[in-house]
Amino acid sequence: MSFPAHSPGDQTGPGSPVGRVLGTQDASPLTFWVAVGSDAYLQLDDVVVTQRDLPDRGTVTISGVVTAVRARHEGAAFESDVFAIADGMLPAMVQEAAEITVTRVEPEIYVPPAPGAVAYRAHGETRDAALSFDRMQRRLPIGIGRDGAPLYLNTDFLDGSRGAHVSISGISGVATKTSFATFLLYSIFTSGVLGSKAESANTKALIFNVKGEDLLFLDHENNRLDEPTREAYHKLGLDAGAFKQVTVFAPARAGDPSGSPDVASRLTGVDPFYWTLSEFTEQRLLPYVFADADDERQQYTMVVHAVAAHLAREAQPAGGGISLDGTRLGSYDDFVDYIVEQLNDDETRSTWAGSSVGLGTVNAFARRLISSKRDLSRLIRGDLPGGRAHQISTADAGQVTVVDLHNLPDRAQRFVVGVTLKTEFERKEKAGTAKPLLFVVLDELNKYAPRDGTSPIKEVLLDIAERGRSLGVILIGAQQTASEVERRIVSNSAIRVVGRLDPAEASRPEYGFLPPTQRQRALLAKPGTMFVAQPEIPVPLAVEFPFPAWATRPSEAGAAPRATLASMVSATDPFAVVGSTRDGGIDDDEIPF
Template sequence: MGSTGDTLGTPVGRVLGTADATPLTFWVAVGPEAYLQLDDVVVTQRELPEPAGAVTISGVVTAVRARHEGAAFDSDVFAIADGMLPAQVQEAAEITVTRVEPEVYVPPMPGAVAFRAQGQARDEALSFDRMKRKLPIGTGRDGEPLFLNADFLDGSRGAHVSISGISGVATKTSFATFLLYSIFHSGALGGASETANTKALIFNVKGEDLLFLDHENNRLDQRTREAYDKLGLSAGAFKQVTIFAPARAGDPSGSADVASRLTGVDTFYWTLSQFCEQRLLPYVFADADDERQQYTMVVHSVTAHLARMAVPADGGIAIDGQRLSSYDQLVDHIVGELNDDESRGTWSGSSVGLGTINAFARRLINSKRDLGRLIRGDLPSGRAHQISTADSGQITVVDLHNLPDRAQRFVVGVTLKSEFERKEKAGTAKPLLFVVLDELNKYAPRDGSSPIKEVLLDIAERGRSLGVILIGAQQTASEVERRIVANSAIRVVGRLDPAEASRPEYGFLPPAQRQRALLAKPGTMFVAQPEIPVPLAVEFPFPAWATRPSEAGAATGTIRASLVNSANPFAVVGAARGNAIPDDEIPF
């Protein structure tokens, strides 16, 4: 750090002499015409004998207090306010040290001038000068840009992002998509070819909010454009977006089940042949509680038998000469074979009891209602759409919001399995694949085991070397598998529930920030990264892309007349679907 006292910034006070100053924390008495607020960056210096010379000590304000000096009793405040008792108001700020340069860990001296860091001094205090690849993530309380070190995001030195906060208030999805926008438009990952080859897979679980990422937000104003410009980004929509939606239930044509966007959407489903050949049956039983049941041995036995015996036949499959053309028929066939005394042992194994087989059969039968439209034998195999980021645009959005819970788990599990296996076969970390998954506590809960959880653990522990980066969001990090959270180099917190904020998973937040997380407004996140010992309070700009149909303008295409309001042709009012979104609701 080459900053001198003349270039450190604006003087705001002096190091306090009535409170202990240590190499890691100290207090600053704020000058009468100055102020310090939480998250301000402060720097001071201390002269030491050679060879150390001048030591620059930088930090972030983590607490601020004001008190009357000269008052002895609480009631003195009234006499002081009336001018009957002499006293002086004094403000002081606690500084948590973020950097010492050179690394001579000595406390600042009482009386040393403290500066509000600006320019180069601020960059050095927050270690931005050490970052070879800076990824803009928003602005600080001082209105200046804040950055992530891309080395801890793309797997070079670390990987994975964990985002926590209250649903609907913490803006987890908004921040995750802004992070992706910065990744694809800032050039922080490298050259144009590097960024162009990077892919993202997003699972949409809340309404149809993420089906319009390729449309510019019609609420985008000049102020928002300037906010993006300040971060070195050009405000606009995502490019090269591929959208997948499930096949509509009961529709023999296999059309996509979406209401607000009827163009530019691909249908996804799996053929019966793919279901058997790719051994997807375990993902029908993807609840973490299922894995603790004994019938899981039947699941794996039946899976192996289907892989051996099923052969493609006119869009469906044939097993022992019997043609099956739907998931319902496949389930009925499996249950029938398990109920047959002669074939039961071949399908389930000889040591499995009848009660265990019945438990498996009951759950398999219950899956027909949820998975029948996803596993098909009535559509030509040439039309089969499997979700693949390798064959899609830069952004792949998989819409799950119309699916029941079991079907959502199936799609997430199978898609992650196929993508991870594809990266394993490639054997290289390039190109990168960012996976955005909300409700992570549902797919990878702390207790229990399931096929999805095992895939997510694989991604958390080995994904860095294969170029698969998980951006997981959840309401409660305390309910997510510990190893997944522990492997996240970047941790982000929005508005928190008071009980959740007290959990040890948020120990990286200083006490003041834990308290502030209870009050954080939409659009404010606390971002922790390895190089900076204090999480940064970040405000990220309003989405420049459409976050709902009403923001997408006429470019969204044709919408069925029965699903729109004539006063606003892009406000979905299909009450039967339960997807109506108030026009005045902001995406944050």
């Protein structure tokens, strides 16, 4: 097989010749096959380009990605012929062919490539054009392709300019969903795609940590970071290192009158969080105590909202607790017992729950409220002071805010996630502007926004998915099974990412954006390999992202950086106090891991 004279190292041509457009298979403007030369090869994900000259229209360049590769003996009639051919007793030749799915036609004259036309493995500017990277004004590096060159994401489809939100799916512990989400954040913060230093510094991230204490050391460099990993980051235009500004919140320790954070491995730089009884009643947080997926469809939710409204009207602050009808309540247990007592009293029941609610409905509410004491007593307190010091807020925190939930039972986790998202979304609504951006990383999204049923948390997440783009709230949701997540949340995600999948899950229609071969490959994808789909490229890209440069578990935690918010350039508040645990800095007397 012969090709036009072309040096493999020549960067001025379309690429290195690898074969010719196959004539025995139909070629269309969207897919075609290439016969691979005997001295060449094509693998899945390679970028291929060919050209066709049209009369009076010039040259059309047709680019695509390899989505299937096959090899066969030509000249064999029976399956047993393979042995005769291998022994040299039967003449035949091995021929490989690759299916090319078209990603770009330039100019946009949709004609099929001509059979026999030379096909090239694209490189350099030709490769970037084939993947539409040259059209991206703000290219966000997301990893390395199979050809060893960087791959990018169009930031316009991430920050709300033309689209927003990311959906990441894969098997827990194998798909590295959280690792990719944090790498995505690191690339956003350090690549410069957000514009000025001030804008980058003001952009925030809110991460909920649900598995161990793995995400509590994002501001510590990974002690397993080696030179090849640093080179991988440099190849993407990034410096390998830890997150510079991290604020960590952990729940107040149960029964501790000082309200110290309940963490084991990180001894400094952690702020406790809880809600006082006064804040709980004033902010009408009672519905988030009943945050199970099916609760909103039950009749007792009428009682929930009626009681919440009554508490907001009548409760008065009293020290760390509240006063109701002259009775001081100093703990969540006392608070629950008092409400149940009022609902059981015939004279006060209608005042609290309404006159049209039956006793059975009231009892259903009371049973669920009583059961919440075990899970929420440590979070809703009457023995600790109020104020902003214990509230989860990204506005007063570092660039990255980590909320630790792993020590909390499921019901308490739902409460914290729901109330925090509600508070942050309302704060962005009041600001009335999309800048600065807030990225929310939430794992186990199928638990908080399941496909069936409704709940206060699900309503907040739907609000973020449908209106968050205009308010600068970007959801990066991760889940094992996208098929079990609310459709409207998944469909509003402009970026979809898939890691290692379970075979049954891979067959679901939610993964219809993956070509058949990629669905099969997702069953055996190794950790660190993701398939990323974005609107401008019709074929998902197979991406390998580098090993985290920040600690992903306590054993990997090296020294923390001593950067402060002042070093991040804050044009809005040049007199801000830095160095506290609240702003992510490290005090001089702190001992970093």
